[in-house]
Amino acid sequence: xxxxxxxxxxxxxxxxxxxxxxxxxxxxxxxxxxxxxxxxxxxxxxxxxxxxxxxxxxxxxxxxxxxxxxxxxxxxxxxxxxxxxxxxxxxxxxxxxxxxxxxxxxxxxxxxxxxxxxxxxxxxxxxxxxxxxxxxxxxxxxxxxxxxxxxxxxxxxxxxxxxxxxxxxxxxxxxxxxxxxxxxxxxxxxxxxxxxxxxxxxxxxxxxxxxxxxxxxxxxxxxxxxxxxxxxxxxxxxxxxxxxxxxxxxxxxxxxxxxxxxxxxxxxxxxxxxxxxxxxxxxxxxxxxxxxxxxxxxxxxxxxxxxxxxxxxxxxxxxxxxxxxxxxxxxxxxxxxxxxxxxxxxxxxxxxxxxxx
Amino acid sequence: xxxxxxxxxxxxxxxxxxxxxxxxxxxxxxxxxxxxxxxxxxxxxxxxxxxxxxxxxxxxxxxxxxxxxxxxxxxxxxxxxxxxxxxxxxxxxxxxxxxxxxxxxxxxxxxxxxxxxxxxxxxxxxxxxxxxxxxxxxxxxxxxxxxxxxxxxxxxxxxxxxxxxxxxxxxxxxxxxxxxxxxxxxxxxxxxxxxxxxxxxxxxxxxxxxxxxxxxxxxxxxxxxxxxxxxxxxxxxxxxxxxxxxxxxxxxxxxxxxxxxxxxxxxxxxxxxxxxxxxxxxxxxxxxxxxxxxxxxxxxxxxxxxxxxxxxxxxxxxxxxxxxxxxxxxxxxxxxxxxxxx
Numbered sequence: 075x076x077x078x079x080x081x082x083x084x085x086x087x088x089x090x091x092x093x094x095x096x097x098x099x100x101x102x103x104x105x106x107x108x109x110x111x112x113x114x115x116x117x118x119x120x121x122x123x124x125x126x127x128x129x130x131x132x133x134x135x136x137x138x139x140x141x142x143x144x145x146x147x148x149x150x151x152x153x154x155x156x157x158x159x160x161x162x163x164x165x166x167x168x169x170x171x172x173x174x175x176x177x178x179x180x181x182x183x184x185x186x187x188x189x190x191x192x193x194x195x196x197x198x199x200x201x202x203x204x205x206x207x208x209x210x211x212x213x214x215x216x217x218x219x220x221x222x223x224x225x226x227x228x229x230x231x232x233x234x235x236x237x238x239x240x241x242x243x244x245x246x247x248x249x250x251x252x253x254x255x256x257x258x259x260x261x262x263x264x265x266x267x268x269x270x271x272x273x274x275x276x277x278x279x280x281x282x283x284x285x286x287x288x289x290x291x292x293x294x295x296x297x298x299x300x301x302x303x304x305x306x307x308x309x310x311x312x313x314x315x316x317x318x319x320x321x322x323x324x325x326x327x328x329x330x331x332x333x334x335x336x337x338x339x340x341x342x343x344x345x346x347x348x349x350x351x352x353x354x355x356x357x358x359x360x361x362x363x364x365x366x367x368x369x370x371x372x373x374x375x376x377x378x379x380x381x382x383x384x385x386x387x388x389x390x391x392x393x394x395x396x397x398x399x400x401x402x403x404x405x406x407x408x409x410x411x412x413x414x415x416x417x418x419x420x421x422x423x424x425x426x427x428x429x430x431x
Numbered sequence: 432x433x434x435x436x437x438x439x440x441x442x443x444x445x446x447x448x449x450x451x452x453x454x455x456x457x458x459x460x461x462x463x464x465x466x467x468x469x470x471x472x473x474x475x476x477x478x479x480x481x482x483x484x485x486x487x488x489x490x491x492x493x494x495x496x497x498x499x500x501x502x503x504x505x506x507x508x509x510x511x512x513x514x515x516x517x518x519x520x521x522x523x524x525x526x527x528x529x530x531x532x533x534x535x536x537x538x539x540x541x542x543x544x545x546x547x548x549x550x551x552x553x554x555x556x557x558x559x560x561x562x563x564x565x566x567x568x569x570x571x572x573x574x575x576x577x578x579x580x581x582x583x584x585x586x587x588x589x590x591x592x593x594x595x596x597x598x599x600x601x602x603x604x605x606x607x608x609x610x611x612x613x614x615x616x617x618x619x620x621x622x623x624x625x626x627x628x629x630x631x632x633x634x635x636x637x638x639x640x641x642x643x644x645x646x647x648x649x650x651x652x653x654x655x656x657x658x659x660x661x662x663x664x665x666x667x668x669x670x671x672x673x674x675x676x677x678x679x680x681x682x683x684x685x686x687x688x689x690x691x692x693x694x695x696x697x698x699x700x701x702x703x704x705x706x707x708x709x710x711x712x713x714x715x716x717x718x719x720x721x722x723x724x725x726x727x728x729x730x731x732x733x734x735x736x737x738x739x740x741x742x743x744x745x746x747x748x749x750x751x752x753x754x755x756x757x758x759x760x761x762x763x764x765x766x767x768x769x770x771x772x773x
Contacts (some may be wrong), residue, residue: 124572175751186750202576237504273504417739
């Protein structure tokens, strides 16, 4: 699928790659895929409760992005955030434990599925309210610019969030101040159950920034994503904000409570799997270039085992102690007392970012 | 209107003129009646067309057509602002916000536009036809953004009415009153009860008056005040306290928080001399504070112990620690014992 552009020249659609790079893409995407499938099974087995939004189908978007940027660039996204944890250097165990609400989790079991963060590697979450992360992304980009860092903020959101007012406020500010912000719309064509054409007057999300240039990319093609994001990063550092629309697809429903088949046909989902699956695409390229299928079998087994081990370890983890409920509301509690449910029951709120007790 | 005593099981069959419904069906019934009796009434919000994420709007599109029942994009501020405009033209706009947690982008519209419309136009304009419905409250696994109880912040805005039903029959009657009220209403539906609360609901068109509290259980030793899903917790606590401690609790369901029926509550406290208010929302600045302060002021000389609030903790709504956070039956019972043995 060729790039579509708005107010900018398209990057070249000739890409150079090699077996080693493609293998690294395959490994990461396959890991993401198995991880999300494991999360699905754990949810159905009731080890994971609450809300769980799976990313399978969309792996190429994140993998391509990570390939084009560094861990010093920032990423912020919505609640469909499990895979960002591993792409930003976290372990599968931390993710699984967080989903199960265990203290070994990425955010100590206190955030859950929608609130995964990684401070060291500049992953700002993991945000529950649709679209709320977009102005935050603009702010993060400003900080990068102010500090003179050669870094961008990748602000990810979906086609549903694209209709939120705060997105346009953020775009205006980013444009006004030439912020190194890359606004990535992961267009999986459905805002929960609503098809894009029923929610958006213009579903050409890459043009919705008006004065801000945009590129539409085949989000199921990891090489296209990498190429476009590398181009966008160079643009953003030199000139200012840019919007990217990733044409992608999620195999699961919006969340685990959505079967995903009431608003789209199984034929559509299957067609995506057979014709545009991002992992199969890379696998085919590798097979055609000398990698043995036995190698894939070995790799798949290894990755599956890693995920299974992480799931078992997460299951064996422990629940955070009650005392953590009162921690880290404020850095400076100022003698405040956090009242408990019982009259006369007070807890001094503790600032304890290490959660020592 | 609701069953007098939820501890007794339902009869085998509903009486004639009643239908056994859960809270979500009752809301659906109310919306159907509202749209049936007023052809300038509209129901809109995210995903309402196919029936809504909680199935409260099932069948409405088929019955009333897409000009009156329609989806909006994912834009809470836009939904409420649009509803205010529609209501300003004299139409009845029933806007759904998918979860009360998402109401905040619309907070400015509600506080600054809807609440003050009649007042700032010298009475010439109003958006009384606006009703904003939103599911609220703990649901077992909702976490930070699917469990909040934001009712207190709306009670603090003169010009808005805030209504919260505690059972299916209450929900249908209160929603019809809210939709037909000549003032903008924010209507919070206890989402935990959508499926789990089942009751015999009167068929047809009826209203439960706004601004009138309901004495759910009569008693003489202490007044328990709550709303929404907390009322059931209070009823259960009252039943257990009667058995275990021989304490007789009077349980009051406020139903409307703004304006609230302080007369019924004060009359009860004059009888019992003791007050416990309970709500899921965090303690500080919660609506319990308003109730406690009013009772302290008006009933000072008849109080046997200070008014007490048994509420959620002053933290964001936790995920895995929900049972620690909520003012459940055991905690309410402890609070009651505290005021009785003061």
